[in-house]
Amino acid sequence: MVDLMPKGTTVAGVFGGADASQSTGVAPASVGAGTTVSVVVPTRNEAENVGPLLARIGASCVGLVSEVIVVDDSSDATPDAVRAEIGRHPFAVRLIARPPERRNGLGMAVVEGIGAAQGEWVCVMDGDLQHPPEVVPQLLDRARERQATLVAASRLTDGGGTEGLSAFRRLLSYVLALVSRLLFPRSLRELSDPLTGFFLVRRDRVDPDRLRPEGFKILLELVVRSPQLVVSEIPFEFGKRVAGTSKASGAEMAKLFRQMVRLSLSARSRLLRFAAVGGSGIVVNTAIFAFAAALMGGHYLLAAVVATQGSTLWNFVLSETWVFPDRARGARWARLVGYAAMNNALLVPRGPLLLLLMTAVPLSPLVANVVSILVIFVLRYLISDRLIWRGRPALSMTAALIREPNVPAGEG
Numbered sequence: 001m002v003d004l005m006p007k008g009t010t011v012a013g014v015f016g017g018a019d020a021s022q023s024t025g026v027a028p029a030s031v032g033a034g035t036t037v038s039v040v041v042p043t044r045n046e047a048e049n050v051g052p053l054l055a056r057i058g059a060s061c062v063g064l065v066s067e068v069i070v071v072d073d074s075s076d077a078t079p080d081a082v083r084a085e086i087g088r089h090p091f092a093v094r095l096i097a098r099p100p101e102r103r104n105g106l107g108m109a110v111v112e113g114i115g116a117a118q119g120e121w122v123c124v125m126d127g128d129l130q131h132p133p134e135v136v137p138q139l140l141d142r143a144r145e146r147q148a149t150l151v152a153a154s155r156l157t158d159g160g161g162t163e164g165l166s167a168f169r170r171l172l173s174y175v176l177a178l179v180s181r182l183l184f185p186r187s188l189r190e191l192s193d194p195l196t197g198f199f200l201v202r203r204d205r206v207d208p209d210r211l212r213p214e215g216f217k218i219l220l221e222l223v224v225r226s227p228q229l230v231v232s233e234i235p236f237e238f239g240k241r242v243a244g245t246s247k248a249s250g251a252e253m254a255k256l257f258r259q260m261v262r263l264s265l266s267a268r269s270r271l272l273r274f275a276a277v278g279g280s281g282i283v284v285n286t287a288i289f290a291f292a293a294a295l296m297g298g299h300y301l302l303a304a305v306v307a308t309q310g311s312t313l314w315n316f317v318l319s320e321t322w323v324f325p326d327r328a329r330g331a332r333w334a335r336l337v338g339y340a341a342m343n344n345a346l347l348v349p350r351g352p353l354l355l356l357l358m359t360a361v362p363l364s365p366l367v368a369n370v371v372s373i374l375v376i377f378v379l380r381y382l383i384s385d386r387l388i389w390r391g392r393p394a395l396s397m398t399a400a401l402i403r404e405p406n407v408p409a410g411e412g
């Protein structure tokens with residue numbers, strides 16, 4: 001008999017719950033080069049759906065699914081329904097029955113399930129049969145075709161459908177998907193339905209400890225926080241609920257919006273730190289500029305050159321230690337040379353701009369200097385982020401301008 005957990009370990013032992021791991025004892029199934037899929041099903045009061053769901057998984061995923069992990073937050077007989085199915089299917093059936101004090105939302109239930117999974121791939125799906133198990137092999141096929149590490153099942157792309165939703169929820173799904181894609185255009189560029197709860201992901205590409213979903217939209221959290229994922233999608237027809245009631249509510253919508261705001265702020269935390277460094281650099285630059293201009297008898301362009309050298313060194317030290325500490329690898333002198341070259345190169349457009357602001361507007365020399373620095377701030381950030389402290393191969397400036405920063409996995 002082959003157990004999917006280390007010997008002597010139970011799901012309760014891993015997660016501190018009261019219910020032990022339960023398994024059929026069936027060895028993991030495989031397809032091709034040992035491919036196995038763990039299906040994670042978060043449930044809350046889905047007792048009537050458990051049996052039909054497991055039966056359909058068994059019929060449609062023969063030789064593919066090695067285990068189904070039900071992570072349950074129910075107040076009804078769902079745990080008993082899961083236990084009754086143990087030993088009846090050609091895959092392991094495991095139950096994580098979370099006590100009330102650990103019922104912190106569907107998203108975190110999925111995170112626990114991913115942490116317990118043993119398969120090469122993890123498929124997340126709802127327990128209400130609105131996510132057809134017959135689609136699971138199609139998700140894996142698309143992953144192989146596109147060399148993807150995450151494949152989402154989309155209700156909103158061509159070939160998909162939302163017949164299982166009411167007219168209001170259908171409209172809401174389109175609106176929320178649009179808002180999500182506007183907030184995170186780079187992370188979600190391959191996804192038409194970033195709020196779907198039906199997806200397949202490579203288990204070794206996900207660190208559950210770094211995910212902090214709020215509410216029930218785990219895919220948004222996963223994709224935005226995991227820029228290393230290669231993302232694709234397939235269409236599917238969202239089915240009608242067979243039994244039970246929908247868990248969507250006004251409270252869940254509020255949690256989703258909080259999650260979007262939190263992710264958006266986290267995504268831009270590096271930009272905000274860069275701005276703070278730039279703000280302090282303006283003070284340094286302005287002080288040096290005023291001093292140098294007074295010594296040089298009003299030669300403002302030369303004073304700007306001198307001020308740039310002083311503020312460049314100041315900004316570099318802070319950027320190296322606070323803004324991009326996770327990317328401060330390799331030769332520091334090379335980054336300093338690149339950073340200084342960038343700042344001095346930007347004197348070329350700054351010079352004419354400075355004169356224009358002083359003569360055509362007109363502004364005082366000190367104010368014009370500050371404005372000229374602000375005008376080129378975005379360009380400085382893009383060059384610093386994409387070239388000097390790049391966390392990935394350099395991108396074109398055009399592409400960088402339309403993409404949001406990544407959310408560092410440990411932030412937010």
